[in-house]
Amino acid sequence: MSARWDSCLDALQAHGRLPSLVAGVLQGGELVWTGATGAGSVDDRYRIGSITKTVTAVAVLQARDAGLLSLDDPIGSVVPETGYRDVTVRQLLAHTGGLRSEPVGSWWERSPGVDFATLVAADDGSGAVCELGEFHYSNLGFALLGEAVARVHGASWWDVVSAHVLAPLGLDHTSYDVAAPAAQGWSVDHFAGTLTREPHQDTGAMAPAGQLWSTVSDLAAFALFLVEGHPDVLSRESAAEMARPTSATYGLGTWLLELPELPGRRLVGHPGSMPGFQASLFVDPETRDGAVVLASSTTGLDTDTVPGLLLGDRDLAPLEPWVPTQRVPAGVRDLLGLWFWGNSAVEVRWHNEQLHLRSLARHRLTDVFEVREAGIVGTWGHHRGERLRVHRRRDRTVSHLECATFVYTRTPYDPTVPVPGGHPA
Numbered sequence: 001m002s003a004r005w006d007s008c009l010d011a012l013q014a015h016g017r018l019p020s021l022v023a024g025v026l027q028g029g030e031l032v033w034t035g036a037t038g039a040g041s042v043d044d045r046y047r048i049g050s051i052t053k054t055v056t057a058v059a060v061l062q063a064r065d066a067g068l069l070s071l072d073d074p075i076g077s078v079v080p081e082t083g084y085r086d087v088t089v090r091q092l093l094a095h096t097g098g099l100r101s102e103p104v105g106s107w108w109e110r111s112p113g114v115d116f117a118t119l120v121a122a123d124d125g126s127g128a129v130c131e132l133g134e135f136h137y138s139n140l141g142f143a144l145l146g147e148a149v150a151r152v153h154g155a156s157w158w159d160v161v162s163a164h165v166l167a168p169l170g171l172d173h174t175s176y177d178v179a180a181p182a183a184q185g186w187s188v189d190h191f192a193g194t195l196t197r198e199p200h201q202d203t204g205a206m207a208p209a210g211q212l213w214s215t216v217s218d219l220a221a222f223a224l225f226l227v228e229g230h231p232d233v234l235s236r237e238s239a240a241e242m243a244r245p246t247s248a249t250y251g252l253g254t255w256l257l258e259l260p261e262l263p264g265r266r267l268v269g270h271p272g273s274m275p276g277f278q279a280s281l282f283v284d285p286e287t288r289d290g291a292v293v294l295a296s297s298t299t300g301l302d303t304d305t306v307p308g309l310l311l312g313d314r315d316l317a318p319l320e321p322w323v324p325t326q327r328v329p330a331g332v333r334d335l336l337g338l339w340f341w342g343n344s345a346v347e348v349r350w351h352n353e354q355l356h357l358r359s360l361a362r363h364r365l366t367d368v369f370e371v372r373e374a375g376i377v378g379t380w381g382h383h384r385g386e387r388l389r390v391h392r393r394r395d396r397t398v399s400h401l402e403c404a405t406f407v408y409t410r411t412p413y414d415p416t417v418p419v420p421g422g423h424p425a
Contacts, residue, residue, distance in 0.1 A: 001025075005033050007318060008309055012293075013037045014319035016300030017351075019186045019195060021293070022046070024216040025310050029228070029288035031220040037321070039296075045173060045182040045213040046294035047200070048279040049109075049272025053142050054226070054242075056208040057093055057253020059149045059161050061238050064089075068152040071252075078148040083125020084141075089148065091132065092141040093253050094246035099138040100127040103206060108139070110275045113204020116147050120205075135247040139209040146208025157208050168232035169225055174214040177202060182213065183296040185276015186324075191336035191349050193325035198276030198298065210274055219292040223283040226254070226268055243268040243285060257282055257304060261312030271303035282307040323352055329371060334398050335390065339408040346408065348401075355388070357381070367403075378403065391417075 005025055013021045020040030025033045034042040063069050069078060075092060076085020087097035102108065104122040123140055130136040146157040153160045158176050166174050178200050185198040203211050214222075226243070229236035242252045249256050257267040262284070269282035269290070276296060280303035283290030291310040295301045309316065328336070328350050335355070339346050345360040355369040355376065367381035369388050376388040389402045400417045401408040409417050 002033055004315065005310060006035050006037075008316055009035045009037050010321060011316035011319050012301065012306065012309070014322045015316075016295070016297070016302075017188050017193060017322045017324075018295045018297045018300050019188070019324055020044075020183055020296040021301070022216050022295075023291065023293040023306075023310065024220050026220055026223060026283065026288065026290040026292075029224045031217065034216050040183060040294075041181065042216050043181055045175065045179060045215055046279060046296065047178075047185060047272075047274045047277035048212050048214045048219065048281075048294070049210045049274040049277060050139075051214070051219070051270045051272040051279055051281050052208065052210050052212040054253050054270045054281075055161050055165055055212060055222075056142055056146050056149065056157070057242060058165050058234060059157075060089065060093060060145055061234055061242060061252070062164060063149060063152050065234065065238055069148065075144050075148060078151050079120070079144055082120050082144055083123065084128070084144065085125075087132070087141075089145065090246075090252070092138075092145050095135055095137050095141060095250055096133050096246060097138065097141055098128045098130040098132050098134065098136065099141045100129050101136065101138050101140070103140050103143065108203060108206050109201070109210060110199060111201060113202050113206060116143075116205040118205070119143060135250060139206065142209040143206050147205070149208070165233055169221060169230060171214070171218040171221060174212060174218045174222075176207070176211060176213075178213060183277075183294075185274070185296055185298070187276060187298045188300065188324070191347065192328050192333070193322075193350055193352075194328070195324045200276075210272065216292050216294065219279075219281050219294075220290070223269060223281055223290040223292065224288065227283055227285040227288055240285070255282075257307065259305070259308035259312075261308035261314060267307055269307075273298070273303070278303055280304070280306050284311075320352060325350055331390075332371060335401065337410075339401065339410060340412045340414075341406055341408055343412045354379070357383075 020038035022036045022040045022042045036042050071090040074086050091097035149160050150157045187196040229239040242254050254268050255270045265284050267282040272279035278295045278301040280293040291307040293306045347358050349356045357367040359366050367383045368379050369376050370379050378384045378386045383403045386403050391399045393399050
């Protein structure tokens, strides 16, 4: 199985164009395999995004069990200044309180965080988007839950979860902020494959929704806790309560997942993302089989499907490892992007030192070209052996591309583009 998991990880890295990817598999509650590909190490911390919500939810259930609050209390009984004061703690945990998905203001995950007073003043309750009881995922709701946890304990949210959740579970490599060894988060340019460094912001009052960093081994231990409980954190019964459905895909701070690769089994856990990072943690409460996957890219990993790939028995076709682009050749840069063959959209990417032409209608690679001294020549696909001709205007901007009788234009059926032929560059 180890070889299959290694191969699966390599295929995910190549398909998703992920600078680094690390993972672990649990069988019967035991971490039986870890792997890394790209620039990653299984010992590195990665940002875990919304898996932080599950940690916050544990702290809420813990406070309930200690008699500090009730799940059916309105959040206003603990945080009276919020405009959503009538929404219950339970509804916030289940994302059924009608709250908007994001706080007012700039992209909070990528911006310096604000304090709670600033957050709650901007989000005055006028932004409700759904009826009570209707599922609508809300990052804002977990900021309110984190503040409630802080107030009933008389300490900051981070002090509460680090002392009452992480420390008893032995999650010593789970931290509020980046700490070495850690992965750098990246955004991958869609067409060029180059990397843009993402900032690792302190999200302030929004921290309970997505701030934390962790490792494969810590998250594997947390996954086991979600199905077994812990005498110093939550009982097995309270942990099971978190996994009880409140809607089709959610419990109380947990994501519920049913996959075609695992018929009849429902996994519990959570996906996560932050600028430069994606994360997936899911475990089967019955078998205690689970998967943890962490990636250092904003996009490229389907966090809901990777558990099925790692825990199922389907093999992925091997792919050439993806390598981030260091430099796009000068004569290629202005060829990248969206094109049209008639009305059909295609995209041109620079990928592993080659030009890739992909059909957006068929969602697949159709042609590969190499840049040679003699020109740009097809090496795979329908255009294999054909020359891709670049037609330029007098000002040297690209007018259109031609390969045999196929003409690619920046707009559908561009009337300014002549029939095939002319004087290519």
